[in-house]
Amino acid sequence: MLRATETGDARPLDPSTLGDHVDRLFRAAWALCGTREDAEDLVQETFARVLAKPRLLRGDDDLGYLLRVLRNTFVSRHRARERRPRAAIVPEDAELADPVAGRRPEEAVLAREVFAHIAALPDAFRDALVAVDVAGLSYDEASELLGVKVATITSRLFRARAQVAAGMDPERAGVLKEQQ
C-alpha cells in the first residue's frame, strides 16, 4: 500500500492514536519549559489545539506534526508570558508530590536538573537537542522540523550536549555511572 507521503494525499489525523505520543511530547515540553508543571500545561494545551478541529496531514509523521504544534504553542505562550507580570512561583519541592518521583527521588532530581539546563540553553541549541535527543527524531526529521540543514543540526547538537554537561554538577557523572 502506498503511504500518504508517496501519493501526496492528505490523510486525517486519528485522534485515538494521540495518546501514543504523550511521553515523548511531555519530555520535549519539559525540556522546553524547564519545569514539570509548565510541561504538563503545555502538552495539554497542545492536544487541545490539535483536537479543536479535524486535522489533515501530508505524510505519516504524526510525531513531527505534534512537535511542531508543541513548539509553536510554547513560543506563543512564552511571548504572552513575557508581556505580563509573573503571578506565582511553584516551589521546586512540589515535584515530590509525584508518586514516581517520591519513590526514586535521586532519579527525579537528575531529570529535573538536566531538563532545566536544556531549557536554559540558547534557543537554537535547545531546539536541536530537544528534537533529536529528547523527542528521538532523526537528524533528517529534525532538519525538516526546524528548517535548517542537517549539518547545522549536527553542530548545534554537539554544542548543546557540551553545554548541558558543563552546566551540571561534576558529581552527576558519578551518579550517572552508578545508575547505569
Added chain:
Amino acid sequence: MTGGPDSPRDEARAEQGRALVAAAVARSQAPLALRERIEADRERARRARRRRRGLGVLAGGLAAALAATAVALIAAPSGDEAPTVRAVVRLGDRAAAQRAPGPGSRPGTLRASVGGVAFPDWDTRYWPATGARADELSNRATRTVFYSTRDGGRAAYTIVDGVPLDSPGGGRVHTVDGVDYRVLRNRGRTVVVWQEGGHTCVLSAPAGVPGDVLVDFASWDARS
C-alpha cells in the same frame, strides 16, 4: 558556525552531555493524571463532533438527510462495517490512557466491563492490570485493559461492544467448557479470540507467551 569537536575534551564533554540527557529521558514519563486529562479532552472533542454532525442532519430536513445518507454511503462505505480482529489487536499497541481498574464486586473480576462482560482480575496469577483505554472502531465502542505478564511483557485484553465480529480464519481452535478460543499469530504477538456474553474478546501478549497459556488465561473466568 561549523560543527564537530574542537578538542578531545570538548568531545568528551559532549558525550557526557548526551549520556546525561539520555538518562533523564529514560527516567521520565508523562504523569498518569496528564494522560487522563488528555483522554477526557479527546472524549469531549469526539462527542462535540458527533453532536455537530447530528445537528447538521436535523437542520437540513428530510431531503438533506436523505442526501447526506446517500453521500455517506458512497463516500464512507467502510464506516458502518464492523472492525476487523486485526484492527482490534492493534489497539493493544497503544499506550494506556487511564488508570488500571480496581477489583470488582465479583471475585476474580475488575471494576470494568463492556456489555456486562467484566474484565478478569489476574493479580493472583501474577498478571496485574497496569492501565486501560477506551476507543471507538468503526462506530463500535471498545475497552482495553493492559496487564503486565510475569516476565514484564504487556498483554492487552479488548472487549468489543455490539454483536460479535466475523471470526478470523486460520490459527488453531481450543475448546474449553464449550467455548472456542482461536489462537493466532499477528505482528509478533500471540493472539486469542473468542466470544463471551455475545461480545468479541481479544487477548494478545508477546510471542514468548505460548498459545495454550494465553488460552488458559482467557478461559480462566469461564472455569471459576
